[in-house]
Amino acid sequence: MKLKEALRYLLAFGLPIVILCLPLSAFGIEGMTIQEQRVVAIFVMAALCWVLEPIPIYATSVLVIVLELLVLSDKALIFFKSGVEQPDFGVVLNYKDIMATFASPIIMLFLGGFFLAMAATKYRLDVNLARVLLKPFGHKPANVMLGLMVITAIFSMFMSNTATTAMMLAILVPVLSIFSPGDRGKAAFALAIPVAANIGGIGTPIGTPPNAIALKYLTGDNYIGFGEWMSFAVPFVVVMLLIAWFLLKTLFPSQQDKMELAIKGKFLKTPKAIVVYVTFAVTILLWLMGSSHGMNSYTVALIPVAVFSVTKIIGKDDLKNISWDVLWLVSGGFALGLALDKTGLASHAVSAIPFAEFSPLLVIFAVTLLCLLMANFMSHTATANLLMPIVAALAVSMDSLAGFGGTKAILLCVTFAASLGMSLPISTPPNALAHAAGHTTTGDMAKVGAALGAIGVALTFVMVYLMRVVGYV
Incomplete structure (x- = not known):
């Protein structure tokens, strides 16, 4: 040793x-x-x-x-x-x-997401959707990059960020070969995938583990359903994607005038493939409809688990590939x-520090910044695991936080900050995969990640403020 x-x-x-x-x-x-x-x-x-x-x-x-x-x-x-x-x-x-805790409803929510992702990959639903959805973006490098970011973000809402990044980087390989050695546009495309994957994961409760961890503490009056989460998280993702796209194309302008992105394939029409398509669509629809049908998102998550198991779409060998x-x-x-x-x-530790003497906004900003810094140097999930219970106890103990959105506001700020830590190759697996591909440097990644982290935290505060104005928090 x-x-x-x-x-x-x-x-x-x-x-x-x-x-x-x-x-x-x-x-x-x-x-x-x-x-x-x-x-x-x-x-x-x-x-x-x-x-x-x-x-x-x-x-x-x-x-x-x-x-x-x-x-x-x-x-x-x-x-x-x-x-x-x-x-x-x-x-x-x-x-x-x-x-x-091994069988928490939130664990079941993630398990359902994993089944959907495995079935989509196995029957090439992901690649074929990428092929179809990229067509409207044309052939200009900046537009193609935006298309790749949009597709990556959408997949990351329902699939593992790591799996999405690996798939999209594979699609990107022939594109990167077009660039000349000195073309900075190559770095933009290489960074666009992990950036979009990290941001896209914020969009749904199953997009990334910190979101699921936050749901553990968003109960009772602070409960947020699947559709409700998307109602504020997806607009946040859209704005952040546009900012990231503008930042990347500005910092790393491409010398190319035109590029072709050839993704071969076609939608399968076998009975099992059709079952995958229908189950995927129905599950997403039921999630978006909230509890209007009588089921919560955790119950809905087990539908694809049952369907894919009974139809043998996901077999015992596939189960070994679950994360x-x-x-x-x-x-x-x-x-x-x-x-x-x-x-x-948690309550004793919080009460030992006179948080009540500080401005509620200062407290929210401090814990959000702490989460962002930690998420840059360690696992996003581990960061959320460490901070969430303490922040939840803090929210309960500080009556002054009620005027600024209370428990819901501070937990959402911390949750979003956990996914915005992407300044280093070690910050998140998508970053590590992109860096390992060799088309970007640590300096470029740090520059983009730090800027997006700061902008994202500021945008999170704006989002929470708007949610408070409309009475959501």
Whole structure:
């Protein structure tokens, strides 16, 4: 084991052990319990593992769930349970609640999205849609780039951003060969795909994991349905895409006057292909109709799972290609949020800082900026997993936030910021794929990503303000 790797392990797992050895008074939180101390240790371990990655990030989530079962639950190891001599032990979590994070309705929502994406790819619905939808954009380089960005964004609303980027970059290969070696337009096209994928994922609740994590806390009076989410997120995506397109074509002008984008293929007309088309359309339609038909988006998400399984469109071999790591990663975040909430640590930590003395706008701006910075250096999902439960507790504790949209406003700002972190190749898998293709530099990516991040945060505030004006938040 290399020294650097050993240090990562030591820091990620050593510091939590040190935290467990500290007296409760060392935390400076009045009423701190033993259970809350253990949650602090698990939270620090998760944060360090997600940032330093001594183990895979999905493995960190599984470890979080297992540790909560072992040391926080009512079925914990016997020597971790409370005794008569421990009056400050704290709240004990129900083991069923911890395990239920693996089968949260939001996990089922993502599973339905994965089934739709796999079926669309298997029966070439994605490539054929790209071929049809790109035709109206003509042959001018700037227009072709806009078309590619629009298609990428649309696919990213319903497919994995990573899978969408990989598919679109493959389509882009013959286009990039047209450019001369010194043509800056090549960088624009190479960056357009990951930028559009990152932005497009904001458009639907299943577009990217941070959106699903936000839904976990947008309940009750703050509940947002699938169609409602799209009603404000899609306009945001459209505006951001236009800004990104203008920025790319301005920073990296092309020397080409005309280009041809040849995508070969035709829509399949087999019975199974038709089932895919119909199921895809019906599922999207039911999602957009909200609860007017009596079903919520989580119930609708299981329709394609059932249809594609029964018709053998998705077989047992296909199931191996589902992004189980993403589902585990999200469920680990839910478990971490459950522990922070149920033990009272999140509310105690928030109350320990006098947020009420600060301007609500300043608080919203600060947490949004923090989320954007974190999302540039670590997984967007991990960032959302760490921040969402704390921000949700903060929203509940600050009465002054009610005048600025309350819980819904601050969570949406943080959620959108998580997807806007795209300044570096390590920021998000689409960026890494585009950088690995070798047609863009880290400097170009940082320039575009930083500008779009700042513009996106500003636009998020405008969006929330308009939503407040019309009474949505």
